Amino acid sequence: MEALLMVLIEALLSGVLEYMDSMLLNLVPMAFYAEQFLDQMLGRDVISELFNILFSFGVSLIILKFIKKGFDTYILWIDGDADTDPILYLTYLVKALVVAISFPTLYGWMATIVQNLTDKLLNIISQGVVVDFTSIITGIVSKGLLTGIVGVIFFGCLLYLYVKFLQTGLEILILRLGIPVACVGLVDSDQGVFKTYMQKFFQAMITVMLQIALLKLGLALVLNGHLIWALAVIVMALRTPKFLQEFIILSGGQGGGMMKAYHATRLVQMVKGVMK
Template sequence: MTVLFVGLIVSFITGFFAYNFWLDNMVFLALYAEKHMAGIGFESFNFLFDIFFGYGISLIVLKFLKKGFDIYILWVDGDADADPIILLTNFFRAMTIAIGFPVIYEAVAKIIENLSTEVITAIGLNIDNSQLSLVNDLASLGIFPAILYLVFTVIFVYLNIQFIVRGLEIFVLRVGIPLACTGLMDADKGAFKTYIQKLVQEFFTVLIQVVLAKLGLALMRNGHIQDYNIYFGIAALLLAAKTPRFLQEFLIPSSSGGGMNGVYSAARMVQMTKIAFKR
């Protein structure tokens, strides 16, 4: 019975790691989700960029006209004595970023790709399936090592699903950039500032998760129970899986006197009110 169970585990692990896609396309999956979807027959996703780009440019123009009318004609918004060049500068900045973002994104994505490749190569984690020897001796090692390798593989499957989710999140953020650029027409940059912070967090998440995933594979490649490689490999994957929450503690949106401070003040007020009523 034990031999049969171990054999099933070995077959599952071998079948999974024989599929090259997971190992070779981590960064591509996260940064270019629409290209992968186009490769499997969903080419219409590319048209979403054109649709939202058109609506975003229209909203920027409409917001520019409305703000100009409210400030300099109706005198109901902003300072009518302010130099109109400020409003014009904000308009051109919003238009430039909305139009040029695809080029900017390609450059940043290429930097992330190259950086992840160089980091992985520098610390000796640039491995492929031909070098993976995860299951060579499982049958002889016994059921406990087989279960540990199974846990590792399940976490790795979950991590790759996270890469797909990350790719779709980045895709949605990229599609919505022209709409977010309308915030640049405001003095505090509106939603644009938080939007970009979220995109930067996604980039850092992809970079760290790819490196940790490769580290886990390298540790498990020639792992043995007695030298703790298996445990370190599982730990690396667990850390990779919780990277988004880990980074959230550092890359949180902040504002001077606005949003987060207002939420904090409101929460404190509610807390003090509850205490007062209890008394």
């Protein structure tokens, strides 16, 4: 029975081997510039056309929001303070348009910085070691049934991490496409949804960087024979988005109101406990 299970485990790991080599190629560009791979797979330039449409839509919304806000404030007197200098609202409009127009360039700079930082982290972790999946699988199979089962779980988590990684890359792409629409919030003094939107954006980019670093660390641990530690690292990589949410709190909008209501409720409960 054990021999049969080992044959099955070896077959599973050998099947996974076909995907491992291609998985580690172009991880960072795939996350930060997913449109290049999507256009290549679709055979036409789809994402650029979507960006142009959403950019025109976002700029139109910014201008309409500025006109409506000025009309409600200075003519109908139902929104804001009519004594506010109109130059201030004009500054909000200019800021929204500048951010919407210049964001592709700003994103390119930011992606380059994050990519360079990720490359430095990977160089420290790997130290030039080339990952040979054939030798890894051979070593796992040769150490018995328990190690083989842990190895199957490890590579299963690795495949799932790769899918989640692609999902995060798509999230970054969608956030990039929606930036012109999110800039409508900059017309307001409190920045509207833009602040929360950018927090989500930075969280996704940090998630990519940490997941790639943890993936490489897990593979380095497997090469050194520490399969349990490698499994723990991969599980931690899968929990990275939830881990970041524990200290990157998205504020603003309905979520901010909900958080304030929650903290107020907790404060009332604490006061009641003290009084009792």
